Amino acid sequence: MAATTDTASAEVRDRDDLLVHILWINAGLSCDGDSVALTAATQPSIEDIILGVFPGLPKVEVHWPLLDFHSGPMQGADAMIEWYYLAARGGLDPFVLVVEGSVPNESIKREGYWSGFGNNPDTGQPMTLPEWLDRLAPQATAVVAAGTCATYGGIHAMAGNPTGCMGVADYLGWDWRSKAGLPIVNVPGCPVQPDNMSETLLYLLFQLNGQAPMIPLDEALRPTWLFGQTVHEGCDRAGYYEQGQFAVEYGSPTCLVKIGCWGPVVKCNVPKRGWMNGVGGCPNVGGICIACTMPGFPDKFMPFMDEPPGARFSTTISTVYGGVVRRLRDITVKTVDKEPKWHARGRALLTGYKAPWS
Numbered sequence: 391m392a393a394t395t396d397t398a399s400a401e402v403r404d405r406d407d408l409l410v411h412i413l414w415i416n417a418g419l420s421c422d423g424d425s426v427a428l429t430a431a432t433q434p435s436i437e438d439i440i441l442g443v444f445p446g447l448p449k450v451e452v453h454w455p456l457l458d459f460h461s462g463p464m465q466g467a468d469a470m471i472e473w474y475y476l477a478a479r480g481g482l483d484p485f486v487l488v489v490e491g492s493v494p495n496e497s498i499k500r501e502g503y504w505s506g507f508g509n510n511p512d513t514g515q516p517m518t519l520p521e522w523l524d525r526l527a528p529q530a531t532a533v534v535a536a537g538t539c540a541t542y543g544g545i546h547a548m549a550g551n552p553t554g555c556m557g558v559a560d561y562l563g564w565d566w567r568s569k570a571g572l573p574i575v576n577v578p579g580c581p582v583q584p585d586n587m588s589e590t591l592l593y594l595l596f597q598l599n600g601q602a603p604m605i606p607l608d609e610a611l612r613p614t615w616l617f618g619q620t621v622h623e624g625c626d627r628a629g630y631y632e633q634g635q636f637a638v639e640y641g642s643p644t645c646l647v648k649i650g651c652w653g654p655v656v657k658c659n660v661p662k663r664g665w666m667n668g669v670g671g672c673p674n675v676g677g678i679c680i681a682c683t684m685p686g687f688p689d690k691f692m693p694f695m696d697e698p699p700g701a702r703f704s705t706t707i708s709t710v711y712g713g714v715v716r717r718l719r720d721i722t723v724k725t726v727d728k729e730p731k732w733h734a735r736g737r738a739l740l741t742g743y744k745a746p747w748s
Contacts, residue, residue: 407449408599411485412591413477413526414454414536417507417519418491419546419555423581424537425456425490430666431584434592444592446601454488471508474522477529484531484570486594489523492539492546493561495554496520504553520561527562531570532594534577535559536587541576541611542685549689559611570598576611580682583660586616610685612657621653621672621679624662634712636705640676647705650695651678654704658683 453473494504506516535558538544547555596602630645660671681691
C-alpha cells in the first residue's frame with residue numbers, strides 16, 4: 391500500500407512539474423486574423439491559460455509572434471525564433487504546435503517563396519512553412535490548425551489560386567499522428583471563434599497533463615463538442631424558418647436563408663456562443679452564414695448572398711406549412727392570452743374551487 395501511495399504521489403508531482411510550450415507559427419498564407427481573434431477570448435482567456443488559473447493545468451509558456459513574455463528582439467540573445475530552432479532540434483519537449491495560415495506548395499514556385507518565417511541557419515534564406523512543418527511536426531506532442539486557412543486551405547486554396555495552398559492535414563496527411571498519438575486538431579473559422587480556440591488549447595493541455603481523455607474529433611478533425619450542431623440549430627432566427635417567415639432584405643429579424651444564409655447545413659456554434667463574451671456572431675447581428683467553418687469553403691458556397699441550392703424548395707414548403715401553423719397558433723393565443731374564467735377583473739377574490747360534497 392505504501393509503495394502504491396508513493397507511486398501515485400510521484401505521478402501527481404510529475405504532472406505538477408510539467409511545463410508545456412505552445413509554439414504558434416503564423417508563417418502560412420493568412421491575414422493573421424486568428425491571432426487577433428484569440429486576444430478576444432474570455433472562456434478561457436489566453437491570460438488565464440498562461441497564468442495557470444485552472445486547477446490541474448500544467449505550466450504553460452507561449453511563444454507567439456503576437457505575444458512572448460520571455461523573448462526580446464531578433465538581434466538579442468533571447469530572440470523568439472530561437473525557441474522554434476530549439477524545438478526543431480528536439481530540444482523542447484513537450485510542445486503544442488499551432489499553425490495559422492494555409493500551407494503553400496513551395497515546389498511549384500520557380501523562384502523565391504510563398505511563405506517565410508525566420509531564416510534557415512544553414513543557408514541564411516527564409517524558412518518556408520513546409521520546411522517548418524517538416525522539422526517541427528515530428529517533434530510536436532500535438533498539432534493544432536487554427537482557422538479555416540490552416541484547417542482546409544480557406545480563401546487562398548480556392549479554385550484558380552497560383553499557390554497550390556492546402557490545409558495542414560492535407561500536407562501532413564489526414565491520418566497523421568503526433569509522437570503522443572494525437573491526430574491533427576482542426577479549429578476552423580474565418581477567423582476562428584476566440585473561445586473555440588482557447589477552449590481547444592485548454593482541453594489539450596488538460597489531456598497532456600492526464601486530466602482529460604482523448605480529444606473527441608469528427609471526420610473533419612473538428613472538436614465534436616464545438617462543431618456537432620448546425621448554425622440553424624443554435625440560431626435565434628430558427629423559429630422564423632419553421633413559421634415560414636423569411637427576410638428579403640437586410641435589417642429584418644426573420645430567417646436569412648432567402649438572402650444567402652447557409653446556416654441549416656453549416657457546422658458552427660457561433661450563434662449560440664456569440665463572438666465575445668456571448669455577444670455578436672454572424673446571424674445574431676444580421677449577417678448571413680457563409681459557411682466559413684466548412685471544408686468546402688469558399689468554393690462550394692459561392693456566390694455569397696444568393697439563395698442556396700435547395701433553399702427555394704425548402705422555404706416554399708416552410709412558407710405553406712408555416713402559414714397554417716401561424717393561423718392555428720393565433721387561435722390558441724386568443725384562448726390562452728387571457729385570465730382563466732374563474733378570475734374576475736376587479737377586487738373580487740375567486741378561486742374556482744368547488745367542494746366535492748356540494
